[in-house]
Amino acid sequence: xxxxxxxxxxxxxxxxxxxxxxxxxxxxxxxxxxxxxxxxxxxxxxxxxxxxxxxxxxxxxxxxxxxxxxxxxxxxxxxxxxxxxxxxxxxxxxxxxxxxxxxxxxxxxxxxxxxxxxxxxxxxxxxxxxxxxxxxxxxxxxxxxxxxxxxxxxxxxxxxxxxxxxxxxxxxxxxxxxxxxxxxxxxxxxxxxxxxxxxxxxxxxxxxxxxxxxxxxxxxxxxxxxxxxxxxxxxxxxxxxxxxxxxxxxxxxxxxxxxxxxxxxxxxxxxxxxxxxxxxxxxxxxxxxxxxxxxxxxxxxxxxxxxxxxxxxxxxxxxxxxxxxxxxxxxxxxxxxxxxxxxxxxxxxxxxxxxxxxxxxxxxxxx
Numbered sequence: 001x002x003x004x005x006x007x008x009x010x011x012x013x014x015x016x017x018x019x020x021x022x023x024x025x026x027x028x029x030x031x032x033x034x035x036x037x038x039x040x041x042x043x044x045x046x047x048x049x050x051x052x053x054x055x056x057x058x059x060x061x062x063x064x065x066x067x068x069x070x071x072x073x074x075x076x077x078x079x080x081x082x083x084x085x086x087x088x089x090x091x092x093x094x095x096x097x098x099x100x101x102x103x104x105x106x107x108x109x110x111x112x113x114x115x116x117x118x119x120x121x122x123x124x125x126x127x128x129x130x131x132x133x134x135x136x137x138x139x140x141x142x143x144x145x146x147x148x149x150x151x152x153x154x155x156x157x158x159x160x161x162x163x164x165x166x167x168x169x170x171x172x173x174x175x176x177x178x179x180x181x182x183x184x185x186x187x188x189x190x191x192x193x194x195x196x197x198x199x200x201x202x203x204x205x206x207x208x209x210x211x212x213x214x215x216x217x218x219x220x221x222x223x224x225x226x227x228x229x230x231x232x233x234x235x236x237x238x239x240x241x242x243x244x245x246x247x248x249x250x251x252x253x254x255x256x257x258x259x260x261x262x263x264x265x266x267x268x269x270x271x272x273x274x275x276x277x278x279x280x281x282x283x284x285x286x287x288x289x290x291x292x293x294x295x296x297x298x299x300x301x302x303x304x305x306x307x308x309x310x311x312x313x314x315x316x317x318x319x320x321x322x323x324x325x326x327x328x329x330x331x332x333x334x335x336x337x338x339x340x341x342x343x344x345x346x347x348x349x350x351x352x353x354x355x356x357x358x359x360x361x362x363x364x365x366x367x
């Protein structure tokens with residue numbers, strides 16, 4: 001692609017699908033660096049250069065779903081199942097508050113039973129109450145990532161104190177979604193849940209896998225348009241990484257695209273999302289680090305502004321493997337904090353301690 005053509009596309013203030021395909025199709029080192037530099041300029045102008053922490057508590061790997069790409073799918077007999085107690089969840093969150101994280105993510109496999117809903121609701125309520133301090137006068141910010149739930153359950157979680165919810169669409173293509181999910185899990189229901197979350201008042205996050213078999217650059221351009229049209233507040237996405245105990249890996253081997261292509265496209269998706277959506281929060285995910293030792297730093301350098309340090313207790317962390325090669329399985333929460341501080345400083349960014357770090361996009365909508 002000529003430098004002039006790329007520059008002309010980047011100079012636009014709105015982009016159609018053809019433009020997005022152009023931006024996602026760059027391959028030369030020079031063009032990729034041009035994308036990176038432009039995304040960072042947009043980040044500085046619309047978000048600032050702080051990086052916000054979300055302490056990640058993976059509190060259960062029990063799941064009723066059988067997604068074909070996921071290592072904790074219910075059909076995987078090799079998983080040692082666990083559920084943290086309410087006290088363990090709250091203790092992990094309060095550790096985050098003590099260290100200045102400002103926010104936590106409570107993530108698990110999907111369940112809908114009364115005991116699970118009660119565990120999440122009670123944990124959220126206690127975290128909000130017990131994390132109040134001079135530094136956090138309103139307690140910790142809480143993001144939930146516990147899958148598709150009923151509107152009534154979403155309301156219960158919101159009323160307990162959760163104010164952000166991450167529910168990845170995985171692909172904006174219903175056809176591609178259907179290829180990697182069993183028939184009872186539908187794209188339409190996932191899309192409906194995102195709208196319900198929005199209507200309730202959550203800050204809504206979503207995201208996609210990059211590099212799943214059958215996916216094209218055109219699909220990824222559609223994903224960016226989906227983020228824009230859904231008016232999302234935060235994005236968590238990363239490369240598809242296979243787990244050996246899944247049907248998708250058995251059918252397609254290592255990956256839909258070559259590893260280098262999937263990694264480049266994952267970074268470009270961050271950059272294009274930043275350029276198009278401007279002031280949303282975008283996570284530099286651990287999947288990037290699983291592909292390259294400095295993957296999370298590169299994600300930050302392409303426009304991301306959120307990282308999720310591991311605070312899941314070490315004794316169960318190895319049992320929450322959505323994909324093979326997940327990093328930070330043996331690092332204590334304290335070591336993970338020190339490591340991430342050094343990584344963020346290495347790319348010239350600062351950490352927004354003791355802050356919820358809500359996206360400016362969400363704050364503007366709230367007025």
